[in-house]
Amino acid sequence: MVREITIGQYYDEESVIHRLDPRVKLVATLVYIISIFVVNTYIGYIFVALFLGVCVALSKVPVKYIVKGLRPVMIILLITILFNMLLTPGEILWKFGIFRISKEGLKAGATMALRLTLLITGSSLMTLTTTPNNLTDAMERLLRPLSKIKVPVHEIAMMMSIALRFIPILLEETDIIMKAQMARGADFESGNIIKRAKALVPLLVPLFVSAFRRANDLAMAMEARCYRGGEGRTKMKPLKYVSRDYIAYAIVWLYLAGCIAMRIFM
Amino acid sequence: MGIIKTDKVTYEYIRRDDEGNVSGITKAVDEVNIDVQPGEFISILGHNGSGKSTLAKQINAILTPSEGEVYVDGLLTSEEKNTWEVRQRAGMVFQNPDNQIIGQLVEEDVGFGPENLGIPTDQIWERVNESLKLLGMLDYSKHSPNKLSGGQKQRVSIAGVLAMHPKCIIFDEPTAMLDPHGRREVIRAARALNDVEKITIVLITHYMEETIYSDRIFVMDKGHIAMEGTPKEIFSQVEKLEELHLGVPQATKVAHELKKAGMPIPDGILTRQELREELKKCL
Amino acid sequence: MSMTLDHVNCIYSADTNHSVHALKDICLTINDGEFIGLIGHTGCGKSTLVQHLNGLLKPTSGQILFDGEDINAKGYDRKALRGKVGLVFQYPEHQLFEADVFSDVCFGPTNLGLDRKEVELRAYEALKSVGVDDDDFYNSPFELSGGQKRRVAIAGVLAMKPQILILDEPTAGLDPQGRVEILELISHLHRDEHMTIILVSHSMDDVADYAERLIVMEHGSIVYDDVPGEVFKNVRELERMDLGVPEVTYIMRAIRRIGYDVDDTTTKVDDAVEQILGLYRDKNRKQDI
Numbered sequence: 001m002v003r004e005i006t007i008g009q010y011y012d013e014e015s016v017i018h019r020l021d022p023r024v025k026l027v028a029t030l031v032y033i034i035s036i037f038v039v040n041t042y043i044g045y046i047f048v049a050l051f052l053g054v055c056v057a058l059s060k061v062p063v064k065y066i067v068k069g070l071r072p073v074m075i076i077l078l079i080t081i082l083f084n085m086l087l088t089p090g091e092i093l094w095k096f097g098i099f100r101i102s103k104e105g106l107k108a109g110a111t112m113a114l115r116l117t118l119l120i121t122g123s124s125l126m127t128l129t130t131t132p133n134n135l136t137d138a139m140e141r142l143l144r145p146l147s148k149i150k151v152p153v154h155e156i157a158m159m160m161s162i163a164l165r166f167i168p169i170l171l172e173e174t175d176i177i178m179k180a181q182m183a184r185g186a187d188f189e190s191g192n193i194i195k196r197a198k199a200l201v202p203l204l205v206p207l208f209v210s211a212f213r214r215a216n217d218l219a220m221a222m223e224a225r226c227y228r229g230g231e232g233r234t235k236m237k238p239l240k241y242v243s244r245d246y247i248a249y250a251i252v253w254l255y256l257a258g259c260i261a262m263r264i265f266m
Numbered sequence: 267m268g269i270i271k272t273d274k275v276t277y278e279y280i281r282r283d284d285e286g287n288v289s290g291i292t293k294a295v296d297e298v299n300i301d302v303q304p305g306e307f308i309s310i311l312g313h314n315g316s317g318k319s320t321l322a323k324q325i326n327a328i329l330t331p332s333e334g335e336v337y338v339d340g341l342l343t344s345e346e347k348n349t350w351e352v353r354q355r356a357g358m359v360f361q362n363p364d365n366q367i368i369g370q371l372v373e374e375d376v377g378f379g380p381e382n383l384g385i386p387t388d389q390i391w392e393r394v395n396e397s398l399k400l401l402g403m404l405d406y407s408k409h410s411p412n413k414l415s416g417g418q419k420q421r422v423s424i425a426g427v428l429a430m431h432p433k434c435i436i437f438d439e440p441t442a443m444l445d446p447h448g449r450r451e452v453i454r455a456a457r458a459l460n461d462v463e464k465i466t467i468v469l470i471t472h473y474m475e476e477t478i479y480s481d482r483i484f485v486m487d488k489g490h491i492a493m494e495g496t497p498k499e500i501f502s503q504v505e506k507l508e509e510l511h512l513g514v515p516q517a518t519k520v521a522h523e524l525k526k527a528g529m530p531i532p533d534g535i536l537t538r539q540e541l542r543e544e545l546k547k548c549l
Numbered sequence: 550m551s552m553t554l555d556h557v558n559c560i561y562s563a564d565t566n567h568s569v570h571a572l573k574d575i576c577l578t579i580n581d582g583e584f585i586g587l588i589g590h591t592g593c594g595k596s597t598l599v600q601h602l603n604g605l606l607k608p609t610s611g612q613i614l615f616d617g618e619d620i621n622a623k624g625y626d627r628k629a630l631r632g633k634v635g636l637v638f639q640y641p642e643h644q645l646f647e648a649d650v651f652s653d654v655c656f657g658p659t660n661l662g663l664d665r666k667e668v669e670l671r672a673y674e675a676l677k678s679v680g681v682d683d684d685d686f687y688n689s690p691f692e693l694s695g696g697q698k699r700r701v702a703i704a705g706v707l708a709m710k711p712q713i714l715i716l717d718e719p720t721a722g723l724d725p726q727g728r729v730e731i732l733e734l735i736s737h738l739h740r741d742e743h744m745t746i747i748l749v750s751h752s753m754d755d756v757a758d759y760a761e762r763l764i765v766m767e768h769g770s771i772v773y774d775d776v777p778g779e780v781f782k783n784v785r786e787l788e789r790m791d792l793g794v795p796e797v798t799y800i801m802r803a804i805r806r807i808g809y810d811v812d813d814t815t816t817k818v819d820d821a822v823e824q825i826l827g828l829y830r831d832k833n834r835k836q837d838i
Contacts, residue, residue: 133370165370168412179605180644183636184705185628185660202656205646209691217365224326224358225368225379225426226350236377236390313724314695415591442722445591445751447791472724511726516754516796516818523822529829538796542803549809549828 009069011128017059018129021245022138028252029126035259036118044262045114051255052122059129069124070117077116084109132164134237141239154230162218170211177206267340269434269466270302270325270356274334277320277489294320296489297334304433307460307467309477311500312486313511318470321486322438325468326358339433354383357427361439363419372414372422373398373407379430390429397425400463401455417448424455434466435459441473449473474501475515478536485510502533517541550616550633550712550745552579552602557611559597559769571597572608573769579713579747584739586760586777587749590791594769595749596639599715602747603627603634632661635711639718641702645690650681650701653690657709668708675708676701678742679734696727700734707738714738715747720755732759753787757795757816765792778814797821804828 017025032051039048056063090104127135140157147153178188181202188199277295280288294317302308312318323329324336327343338356341348357379360366369375373394380390398404401421411419420440427435437456441449453476459465469480477483483500485493487510493500501507504514504522514522521535521544530548535541559572571594579585579602589595600606601613604620604627613620620630638644647653654672663671676686679700685693690701699719706714716735720728736759738744750756756763763780765773767790773780781787781794784802793799801813801821811824 131370133374161370162368165368165411169364176638177644179600180636180638180641181656182605183603183631183638184644184657185631185709186656187628187660202644202646206644209646210643214362214365217360217362218368220323220328221358221360221366222368222378224328224353224360225430226353226382227378228350228382232384233381234384234387234390236374236381236387236394238387313726447590447751474725511724513725513729517800519818520797520800520821520825523818524825524829527822527826529826538800538803541800542807545804545825546807549804549807549825549832 009128010131011061011065013060013129015058015060015129016244017055017125019244020129020248021239021241022130022134023142023239024241024245024248024252025126025130026135026138026142028248029123031252031256032122033119035256036115036122038256038259038263040263041266043266044259045118047258047262048118052118052125055125056121059125061125061128066121066124066128069128070120073120077113080116081109081113084112133161136161136164137235137237137239158230166211166214169214170207173210174203174207177203177210267337268301269304269306269339270300270468271337272298272300272321272324272331272334273336274299275321275324275331275336276333277317277324277329278332293489295324295331298486298489298491300484300491302434302466302468304466305460305464306482307457307469307480309469309471309480309483310486311471311474311477311483311512313472316486317489318486319438320489322358322436322468322470325434325436326356327352328358354430355433357430357432357435359420359423359427359435359437359440361442363416363423363443366423367411367419367426370410371407372403372409372411375411375422376407376426376429379426383430393429393431394425397428398422400428400459401425415448416444417451420444420448420452421455424452424459428459428463428465432465434468436468436470438470439472440469441471441476449476472512474507474512478515485512497536498534501536550581552616552634552713553577553614554601555612555614557601557608557613559594559601559606560609563609571769572601575611575771577764577771577774579745581712582739582743582745584746584759584761585748586756586763587747587766588751588753588756588763588792589766590751593766595766596717597769598766599636599717599747599749602713602715603631603636605636628660632657632709633711634713635706635709635715637703637706637714637716637719639721641705641719642690642695642698645698645702645705648689649687650676650690650693651686653701654704654708657705661709671708671710672704675704678707678738679704680730696723696730699723699727699731703731703734711744713745713747715749717749718751719748720750728755735759751792753792753795757781757798765790777816781814781816 036048039045056066085101085105086099088102088105088108090102092100092102093106094101136157140153143153186199186202274297275295276293276297279292279294281290281292283289298321310318310321320329324331324343325338327349330344336343338352341352343352367375368378376394376397377390380393385393395404398407401424403418403421403425406414406418411422414422440452444452456467456469457479460467469476471477478497480497483495483497484491485500492510493503493506501514501518504518507514515536517538518535521531521541525531531544535544554575554577557572557575561569561571575598587595597606601608607621615630618625620627645653647656651672654675655668658668658671681697681700681704690698693701719731719735723731732755735746735748739746748756748760757777760777763773763775763777764771765780773783781798784794787793795816797816797818798813801811801815804811804825805813809828815821815824
């Protein structure tokens with residue numbers, strides 16, 4: 001059940017997008033997100049969608065796979081649309097009971113839906129084409145200036161990458177403990193909220209115990225392999241810009257300039 | 267001096283009650299002396315709680331002795347300036363295959379140790395590929411460790427230690443959580459490293475079948491070394507091993523029972539092949 | 550109280566390209582009072598199979614009947630079923646969660662809806678039968694040794710008084726002493742409490758001495774289902790599956806190969822010793838004449 005969520009899971013493929021430096025992808029994603037909120041015309045949205053479409057095509061990730069990943073966020077999307085439709089005042093089109101749908105509401109809902117879809121698809125394209133490790137590496141490098149003001153950038157990045165490594169293990173463990181308690185007659189599915197929350201104790205206690213045990217073991221294993229923080233460490237996969245990264249940066253900035261221009265002149 | 271030498275090593279766990287007052291002291295390891303020569307394959311046998319893992323962790327400077335001294339390749343482990351040098355020379359493989367893999371790809375995990383040692387990038391790759399090749403895991407270098415079997419995960423862990431170019435490797439119950447197939451994989455890998463790469467191996471286990479190929483066996487009980495000798499010498503003493511709740515390989519057990527009943531069978535039969543040869547002679 | 554599996558199939562992630570056919574057309578009857586060893590390599594489907602027996606997993610197709618009733622039928626009381634078919638998972642000590650041993654063992658029977666007195670009585674009996682000291686009843690389960698923790702966890706299932714007890718790798722990670730203790734405990738439950746036992750393992754040596762019936766699985770199918778002696782005749786096949794036969798059986802086969810008539814389905818050290826000694830005495834007698 002939990003394992004069927006594919007949103008943002010790395011999709012292994014050889015493509016230009018996959019090969020780009022993760023820092024470029026991270027910056028580009030940020031720029032892209034900004035651009036969605038910069039444009040405000042239909043042509044603007046078409047421009048953004050075109051940009052995204054080209055990126056998706058270049059990444060060779062099947063559209064079907066991306067759409068499948070979007071499914072779990074559909075509900076959030078629908079709720080947003082509904083709220084926008086119902087709660088925006090303006091010229092009323094339909095009315096049943098207390099519900100009224102205005103022209104403006106319809107427009108706001110549609111815009112919101114469009115923006116969210118573009119946003120989620122765009123950012124999931126980044127995680128689909130970048131391994132989590134590359135991503136944490138990129139963050140570590142981009143945030144490095146912050147370590148001058150005593151922000152533990154290396155430690156944060158290491159924590160993120162370890163967390164990512166253990167998520168699948170802990171998910172599987174959750175599944176096993178849940179089944180084991182169900183075999184002892186536990187019931188996780190019925191009853192009111194308080195009863196259900198209480199029913200989680202037999203699941204959460206063993207899970208925490210296990211997570212602490214794992215953390216302890218892992219810390220020992222890391223020390224045994226001479227880990228002593230970021231200082232003096234070399235990188236197996238150092239990040240290095242090559243020409244295609246500079247070109248990508250140029251395209252991204254041009255794209256943003258285009259969006260801003262549209263906003264101002266159209 | 268040998269590559270690993272302990273001198274009257276004692277390790278005490280201090281138990282505390284709910285208020286944090288000392289309520290008792292447990293001596294997990296009690297005045298242990300061992301001396302391991304370079305290139306040896308030694309096993310430390312013992313039931314759970316015999317102190318064997320506590321001893322192992324002191325060879326790698328994860329723990330330092332409460333009393334006594336441990337030397338690894340001539341370096342005193344309790345000196346703080348030696349800690350990293352000791353850990354590089356005496357690598358350690360732990361019990362739980364999941365809880366010692368740090369990387370999200372096999373190759374990244376193997377590279378973790380060399381990265382910590384500050385090895386230049388191109389050399390890291392050399393070491394990673396060489397180690398993975400030695401353990402037969404090169405084809406899996408781009409895989410996620412989560413998709414591997416237990417035995418394969420342990421081989422990745424061994425490769426990760428090997429990439430640090432240690433002189434000896436301590437295996438702390440590496441097979442306890444594996445199925446028979448995985449257990450064989452790991453033991454085979456340990457023996458190959460000893461044979462081919464001449465790396466000193468210390469294998470800690472409670473499966474006696476795994477120790478029969480070692481040069482020497484130490485049997486631990488209640489923090490002491492209770493027995494010491496070659497596999498043949500150790501497994502000749504069936505009664506004593508059973509007293510220590512250890513039991514012996516089944517071929518040894520059968521041979522021992524036959525001898526007790528009066529058949530002319532020598533002590534210290536370890537494998538069914540040996541037993542068959544002996545039975546050929548006297549049946 | 551027999552259990553019947555009728556053409557049970559289980560397919561994970563059926564509608565995707567990485568679907569796994571974990572159980573293939575399993576037909577099986579588990580009779581009252583049997584001691585079954587369920588053997589197979591990691592990933593052969595044995596754990597999936599046992600999770601079907603108490604309704605934790607639902608078959609993709611096929612039926613599972615307990616006492617003649619389909620356990621996956623609408624309205625069937627699966628909670629009650631889990632009381633009757635007890636399942637002890639691998640490393641069961643990882644599911645302990647209460648502040649003290651006794652409360653943890655009470656968890657199962659409480660969930661069955663029994664009254665307090667009955668719950669406590671059952672918890673007491675279960676803890677006694679696995680050999681936990683009264684002194685440890687009110688200690689935290691997290692402070693016990695590995696072997697003791699496992700016994701407490703088994704007691705947690707026993708307290709529901711199951712008719713069928715399934716144990717998935719109950720000796721994993723234990724030292725030889727702990728292993729023997731757990732196996733003896735299971736044997737006692739079968740012999741004296743007349744429980745039907747299904748012992749899941751990947752080690753022939755673990756089950757050979759105890760099981761009356763062996764089921765060998767590979768790639769989701771049942772390959773052998775017979776008394777141990779018959780199953781062990783297929784040494785080559787068992788070795789191909791990386792299971793092999795018990796060490797003692799190998800020894801007896803070796804003796805047979807050098808020309809002596811011994812029973813090569815023997816699994817116990819004592820039986821083997823007796824047979825070899827018999828041969829030895831025969832030979833001496835002949836020499837005397």
